[in-house]
Amino acid sequence: MTITTKGHELSTAVEQAAQLFFDVHSDLEVESVVENGLASARVSKDGLTGMGSWPVPETPDKKALSNSVKKAVLLACKEISDMPTPWGISTGIRPAKLARLLLEEGKTPAEAAAELENEYWIEPDRARLCIDVAQKEQKIIGMAGEKAVSLYVGIPFCPTRCAYCSFISQALTHNNKFLLPYVDACEREIRRCGEISAELGLKPVSAYFGGGTPTAIPAELLERLIKTLKSSFDMSELRELTVEAGRPDTLTPEMMSMLRKNGIRRISINPQSMHQSTLDAIGRRHSPEDVERAFALARREGMEIINADLILGLPGEDVNMLSETLDRITALGPDTVTVHTMYLKRAARLRDDFEKLRFARNVNEMMELCRRRMSEYGAEPYYMYKQKNTLGNLENVSFAKPGAECLYNVYIMEEVHSIFAMGGGASTKLVRGDRIERIFNPKEAGDYVNRIDGILAKKDYILEFLK
Numbered sequence: 001m002t003i004t005t006k007g008h009e010l011s012t013a014v015e016q017a018a019q020l021f022f023d024v025h026s027d028l029e030v031e032s033v034v035e036n037g038l039a040s041a042r043v044s045k046d047g048l049t050g051m052g053s054w055p056v057p058e059t060p061d062k063k064a065l066s067n068s069v070k071k072a073v074l075l076a077c078k079e080i081s082d083m084p085t086p087w088g089i090s091t092g093i094r095p096a097k098l099a100r101l102l103l104e105e106g107k108t109p110a111e112a113a114a115e116l117e118n119e120y121w122i123e124p125d126r127a128r129l130c131i132d133v134a135q136k137e138q139k140i141i142g143m144a145g146e147k148a149v150s151l152y153v154g155i156p157f158c159p160t161r162c163a164y165c166s167f168i169s170q171a172l173t174h175n176n177k178f179l180l181p182y183v184d185a186c187e188r189e190i191r192r193c194g195e196i197s198a199e200l201g202l203k204p205v206s207a208y209f210g211g212g213t214p215t216a217i218p219a220e221l222l223e224r225l226i227k228t229l230k231s232s233f234d235m236s237e238l239r240e241l242t243v244e245a246g247r248p249d250t251l252t253p254e255m256m257s258m259l260r261k262n263g264i265r266r267i268s269i270n271p272q273s274m275h276q277s278t279l280d281a282i283g284r285r286h287s288p289e290d291v292e293r294a295f296a297l298a299r300r301e302g303m304e305i306i307n308a309d310l311i312l313g314l315p316g317e318d319v320n321m322l323s324e325t326l327d328r329i330t331a332l333g334p335d336t337v338t339v340h341t342m343y344l345k346r347a348a349r350l351r352d353d354f355e356k357l358r359f360a361r362n363v364n365e366m367m368e369l370c371r372r373r374m375s376e377y378g379a380e381p382y383y384m385y386k387q388k389n390t391l392g393n394l395e396n397v398s399f400a401k402p403g404a405e406c407l408y409n410v411y412i413m414e415e416v417h418s419i420f421a422m423g424g425g426a427s428t429k430l431v432r433g434d435r436i437e438r439i440f441n442p443k444e445a446g447d448y449v450n451r452i453d454g455i456l457a458k459k460d461y462i463l464e465f466l467k
């Protein structure tokens with residue numbers, strides 16, 4: 001993508017709007033001009049040219065100017081692409097935060113929805129979804145006090161690597177040599193963060209073991225990390241401790257009983273699809289029956305809250321297949337269901353099919369089916385986010401039965417308090433008023449192990465920032 005600008009320097013806004021339609025690595029040319037109170041755009045690709053323009057407010061702030069620039073680019077792109085844009089020019093990953101801030105400014109839900117539609121061109125049903133989610137989130141945010149912090153521990157290992165994965169995870173079979181050193185290093189980081197948390201008088205309210213697949217590592221190693229976390233922080237106000245057990249083939253009776261023994265009440269078992277052909281195609285290496293067995297085992301062991309993740313738009317899947325997946329999953333009685341729209345990053349092995357997949361027409365119908373079926377199931381949307389390069393520019397949304405909402409998901413998405421993140425690929429998010437800063441850990445397990453001393457040294461900045 002080649003971008004030229006004249007009369008402004010908002011090339012990131014131009015790129016974000018163009019990326020709603022085209023891959024950033026495509027041979028698209030975009031010219032964006034602001035002059036005489038008008039933002040205009042010209043886009044060219046494969047011999048086709050589109051033009052668009054939109055007025056700039058008389059004395060625009062940066063956001064208003066950016067919105068006008070994005071609208072002009074969007075209109076130009078629409079002339080040469082029929083990619084749907086249900087979220088209009090809202091290119092951020094947190095549209096519900098946008099809605100929540102409007103509500104907190106004192107706008108009524110109807111006024112906030114109207115602003116999302118008029119200012120951001122968000123389609124009415126998505127604007128309503130934002131408001132619904134924002135209202136649910138407000139209640140969850142209200143549960144956390146001033147000294148709240150949330151914790152994340154990343155375990156970047158999986159049994160095998162899924163074809164669509166662009167996380168930092170590595171197939172465990174190739175990385176056994178890092179496993180023990182990884183756990184040792186991670187324990188050191190957890191203890192250091194615990195000391196800092198105590199010095200700041202912080203009290204964790206939610207904690208999450210993610211990855212990767214934390215349950216891919218041996219139960220005794222995961223137990224070490226859980227115990228270290230619990231003994232390093234003041235857990236007197238902890239309301240939730242979640243372990244991502246995404247791959248059902250990792251949930252052995254030994255693992256499940258270790259989790260329950262250590263007080264884990266919430267896990268995520270992620271079927272993605274209940275069709276063997278799809279699971280084979282995406283390299284999941286487990287069966288739909290493994291998912292059913294994992295649910296039965298988890299319930300038998302007394303696991304109270306189970307989330308199930310699904311992906312819409314997986315290769316070869318249509319609406320009927322999704323409907324069958326929903327039948328089988330709801331029969332298992334998950335407490336929350338998180339629906340992701342297929343997205344593709346360059347690193348993913350399915351990248352070659354990007355353009356074809358991205359235009360999947362039935363994915364919007366799939367999302368509608370999910371929303372309808374979840375409503376019938378008694379689960380309501382409570383958390384959502386958007387990613388770049390999703391099929392049909394659709395969102396990811398989680399539905400919860402009343403009281404089963406995952407607090408951590410809301411806290412990380414809404415950026416209302418700091419998240420201390422430990423482990424490979426983890427990124428700590430420091431929140432102080434309107435200021436947000438991040439500290440990134442190395443992504444690869446080996447790098448993380450080798451650089452742990454430097455990682456610990458960087459933690460001192462948390463004290464500096466939050467004191």
Ligand code: SF4
Binds near residue numbers: 158160169213246247
């Ligand atoms: S289970 Fe998740 S993190 Fe692991 S390889 Fe598959 S998509 Fe990636």
